[in-house]
Amino acid sequence: MQSRTVSAFYFDGKTSRRYAVELTVDAGIAYLSGEVQRQAPITELRVSERVSRAARKVTFPDGAYLEIADVDAFAELLASTGYQDSLVVRMQQSWRTTLQATAALIVILVLGYVYLLPAASGVIANALPESVERRIGADTLEFLDQRMLSASTLPKSEQDAIISRFRALRPPAQDAPDYQIIFRKSKIGPNAFALPSGEIVVTDELVRRLDDDDALMGVLAHELGHLHRRHLMRRLIQASAVGTAAAVLFGDASTLIATIPPLVLDLKYSRDIELEADDYAIAMFKANGISLKKLAYTFEKLDSEPTGFSPYLSTHPPSKERIDRILKAQAE
CATH class of the missing domain: 2.30.29.30 (Pleckstrin-homology domain (PH domain)/Phosphotyrosine-binding domain (PTB))
Structure with missing residues (x-):
C-alpha cells in the first residue's frame, strides 16, 4: 500500500x-x-x-x-x-447522537427538577444554619416594608386578642416552631405569609375581610403549617437552586439572600405543599375542637373577593377540591 x-x-x-x-x-x-x-x-x-x-x-x-x-x-x-477517534469524539461528530444526547439530558433535567430537586431542597433546608433563615426573614420583611407594607392600623387590643387566641390553640405536633405574628397594612390587599425566620405576617385587610376569629385562626394555622414544614425555604431553594448549591458548597449565602425578597412576592406553592399545609390546619382545628367548616369558610370567603382577585389566593391557589377535602375531613 x-x-x-x-x-x-x-x-x-x-x-x-x-x-x-x-x-x-x-x-x-x-x-x-x-x-x-x-x-x-x-x-x-x-x-x-x-x-x-x-x-x-x-x-x-x-x-x-x-x-x-x-x-x-x-x-x-x-x-x-x-x-x-474515541467514542466520545465520534459521538460529538454525529448529529443524530448529539440530538439523542440532548433529548436524554432534557429528560434527566426534567426528572431531576420534578423528583430529585424537591427531595434535595428538604435536605438542604434542614441543613441551612438558623442564622441564614433569620437573615432571609429580616431582609425579606425589610424589603416588603419599604415597598409593599406599612405600619398596621389595627388597634393594639385587637392585635393582642388575635395573637392570644392563636397562642391558646394546641399545635398538632410537639415540635412546632417558634413563631411571631405581626400585622401590617398592605398595598396588595388581604394576605398572609410565613417567613423562614418564624414571622407570620398578617395584613389588616385580611383581618377585616374575614371578620371571623375562627376563620382567621384557619389562615394562621395554614401558615404555621408552611412554617413547620419549612415550605417557603424549600420553595426558595428550588427556585434558586444554582445559588443555593453555591451557598452550601462555598459557605457564602449573600448572593442567594439578595435574590430572595423579590422572589417571595412572586412565589407560588405547589399543590402538594398546599395540601400539606391544609392537612396541618385540619389537624390543628381537630386538636382544638374547632369546626372545619370555619376552615372551609376561610377559602370560600377569600375566593369571593368583590374584585374577583384575592392576593392571598394568588399565592395559595384555591380550588373546590381543597374545600371539599376540608369538609370531608369534618365528616370523618
Whole structure:
C-alpha cells in the first residue's frame, strides 16, 4: 500500500519558529521530512480531537508538535494507520447522537427538577444554619416594608386578642416552631405569609375581610403549617437552586439572600405543599375542637373577593377540591 504524505508545520515546543515539513506514516512509524527530519512510533504520538474544520495537532513525547491544516488528507492518513477517534469524539461528530444526547439530558433535567430537586431542597433546608433563615426573614420583611407594607392600623387590643387566641390553640405536633405574628397594612390587599425566620405576617385587610376569629385562626394555622414544614425555604431553594448549591458548597449565602425578597412576592406553592399545609390546619382545628367548616369558610370567603382577585389566593391557589377535602375531613 502506498503511504500517504501530508503537509504540516512543525514546532519544537521551545521557540515560536515554525518549520514546513511533510508527514508520512509507514509500518507504524511517523516520518518527518523537509526543514526538520525526525521519526517516532505512532503509538507515542497524541492526536488532538477533530473539531469541525480546525487544524489538527500531533504532539511528540518531548513536547514538540505538528499543526496540520488539511484535515481531510490527515483523516485519510489516520484511517490508513487504523487510528480511530474515541467514542466520545465520534459521538460529538454525529448529529443524530448529539440530538439523542440532548433529548436524554432534557429528560434527566426534567426528572431531576420534578423528583430529585424537591427531595434535595428538604435536605438542604434542614441543613441551612438558623442564622441564614433569620437573615432571609429580616431582609425579606425589610424589603416588603419599604415597598409593599406599612405600619398596621389595627388597634393594639385587637392585635393582642388575635395573637392570644392563636397562642391558646394546641399545635398538632410537639415540635412546632417558634413563631411571631405581626400585622401590617398592605398595598396588595388581604394576605398572609410565613417567613423562614418564624414571622407570620398578617395584613389588616385580611383581618377585616374575614371578620371571623375562627376563620382567621384557619389562615394562621395554614401558615404555621408552611412554617413547620419549612415550605417557603424549600420553595426558595428550588427556585434558586444554582445559588443555593453555591451557598452550601462555598459557605457564602449573600448572593442567594439578595435574590430572595423579590422572589417571595412572586412565589407560588405547589399543590402538594398546599395540601400539606391544609392537612396541618385540619389537624390543628381537630386538636382544638374547632369546626372545619370555619376552615372551609376561610377559602370560600377569600375566593369571593368583590374584585374577583384575592392576593392571598394568588399565592395559595384555591380550588373546590381543597374545600371539599376540608369538609370531608369534618365528616370523618
